[in-house]
Amino acid sequence: MSSLTVQALTKAFGTTPVLTGVDLHVPEGSLTALLGASGCGKTTLLRLIAGFDDPDAGTVALGDRIVAGEGRAVAARRRGIGFVPQEGGLFPHLTVAGNISFGLPRRQRRDGGRVRDLLELVGLDASLADRSPHQLSGGQQQRVALARALAPAPSLVLLDEPFSSLDAGLREETRQAVSAALVASGATAVLVTHDQAEALSMADQVAVLRSGRLVQLTDPRTLYRSPRDLDVAAFVGEAVVLDADVRGGTAHCALGAVRCDGDVADGPARVLLRPEQLRLAPSGQAGALVARVHGVDFYGHDSRVRLVLSDGATVNARVDGADLPAVGDDVAVTVRGTALAFPVDAAGRSVPLQPSV
Numbered sequence: 062m063s064s065l066t067v068q069a070l071t072k073a074f075g076t077t078p079v080l081t082g083v084d085l086h087v088p089e090g091s092l093t094a095l096l097g098a099s100g101c102g103k104t105t106l107l108r109l110i111a112g113f114d115d116p117d118a119g120t121v122a123l124g125d126r127i128v129a130g131e132g133r134a135v136a137a138r139r140r141g142i143g144f145v146p147q148e149g150g151l152f153p154h155l156t157v158a159g160n161i162s163f164g165l166p167r168r169q170r171r172d173g174g175r176v177r178d179l180l181e182l183v184g185l186d187a188s189l190a191d192r193s194p195h196q197l198s199g200g201q202q203q204r205v206a207l208a209r210a211l212a213p214a215p216s217l218v219l220l221d222e223p224f225s226s227l228d229a230g231l232r233e234e235t236r237q238a239v240s241a242a243l244v245a246s247g248a249t250a251v252l253v254t255h256d257q258a259e260a261l262s263m264a265d266q267v268a269v270l271r272s273g274r275l276v277q278l279t280d281p282r283t284l285y286r287s288p289r290d291l292d293v294a295a296f297v298g299e300a301v302v303l304d305a306d307v308r309g310g311t312a313h314c315a316l317g318a319v320r321c322d323g324d325v326a327d328g329p330a331r332v333l334l335r336p337e338q339l340r341l342a343p344s345g346q347a348g349a350l351v352a353r354v355h356g357v358d359f360y361g362h363d364s365r366v367r368l369v370l371s372d373g374a375t376v377n378a379r380v381d382g383a384d385l386p387a388v389g390d391d392v393a394v395t396v397r398g399t400a401l402a403f404p405v406d407a408a409g410r411s412v413p414l415q416p417s418v
C-alpha cells in the first residue's frame with residue numbers, strides 16, 4: 062500500500078471549471094472520505110486519481126511516484142489501483158471465485174486458498190465461491206467487488222459510492238464489513254460519498270468538496286464539532302444556528318447565555334449548536350428558557366422535537382427516551398456544552414473560521 066498525494070489538481074470540462082487547485086494527502090493505510098453535494102466534483106477527482114482522465118494541471122502521486130502531471134500520465138491499469146464502483150460491476154458470466162481472481166496473475170488464479178482468504182476478509186462464506194453474481198444480494202455483491210479490488214494487493218483502493226444502491230439495513234451491515242476488510246488488509250482507501258453519516262462513521266479523515274474546491278480536510282470529530290463555516294456545519298449534520306451578541310466569550314442568543322469555544326471577539330455573531338446539545342424539561346424550571354413544541358418526529362432510537370423560541374426562531378432538539386412532550390406543550394430548554402461562534406461581517410454574512418484547504 063502507498064500513500065496518495067494530490068497537489069494543485071485542476072480540471073475543466075470545456076470552459077467549466079470542475080476542480081480547482083485541490084490538495085489532498087491520504088496517509089498510507091488510512092481511509093479518506095470525499096464528501097460533497099451532487100456535482101461538486103467528487104467523481105471527477107476519483108477518475109483523475111484512477112487515471113481514467115487526465116488533469117489540466119497539478120499532480121497525483123502514489124507514495125513518491127508521480128502517476129499524473131509534470132509530463133507523466135501512467136495508464137490506469139499500470140497504477141496498481143483497485144476500484145469498487147457504485148453497483149459492484151461484477152462480470153455476470155463469471156462465478157464469485159472467477160470475479161475475485163480475475164485480476165490475478167494466471168498462476169495465482171488457480172490458488173483456491175487466495176479466493177477463500179479474500180472471501181473471509183470481506184466477511185463472506187467460502188461456500189459462495191461457485192455462485193453467480195445474480196445469486197447474491199446487493200450487499201454480498203459489493204463485498205465481492207471489494208475482494209476483487211483487493212486481490213492483486215493494490216497500492217490504493219477507490220470506492221465510488223459503493224453503498225448507494227443498498228437499502229438502509231443492508232447498507233449499515235455492508236459498511237461495517239467493508240470497513241473491517243479495509244482495516245484488516247491495511248488498505249489506503251478513498252471513499253466517495255454524499256452521505257455524511259457514512260463519511261463520519263467510516264473515515265479516518267473527511268475531505269469536504271464544494272464547487273470543485275476542497276474546503277475542509279480533517280478527522281470526523283473535528284469536522285462535526287468545528288466546521289470551518291456554517292454550510293459545512295449544515296452539510297455534516299443537523300445544525301441549530303442562531304443570531305447572537307458575543308461578550309467576553311459568551312454568546313447571548315435566543316437560547317440564553319451560552320459559552321463559546323476558543324477565543325471569540327466581542328460583537329455580532331451566528332452561533333452553531335447541535336440539536337443533541339438542547340435539553341428539554343417540563344416548563345416551570347427556574348431560570349430556564351421556555352419554548353413551545355410545534356412538532357415531534359419519533360425515530361425509535363431518538364426523536365426530533367421542533368421548537369419555537371420566544372423570539373419566533375425555530376430550532377430542533379434531538380432527545381432520547383419515550384417520555385416526549387406533545388405538540389403545543391411549553392418546555393424548558395437548557396444548553397449542554399459550548400457553542401461555535403462565527404463572526405458576522407458588515408454585510409451581515411458569517412465569516413468562515415478557517416481559510417479553505
Ligand SMILES: Nc1ncnc2c1ncn2[C@@H]1O[C@H](COP(=O)(O)OP(=O)(O)OP(=O)(O)O)[C@@H](O)[C@H]1O
Nearest residue numbers: 074075079097098099100101102103104105106255
Ligand atoms: N465528461 C464530462 N463532460 C462535461 N462535464 C462533465 C463531465 N463529467 C462531469 N462533468 C460535470 O462536472 C461536474 C462535476 O461532476 P462529478 O460527477 O465529478 O460530480 P459529483 O460530485 O461526483 O456528483 P454526483 O454526486 O452527482 O455523482 C458536474 O457539473 C458535471 O456535470
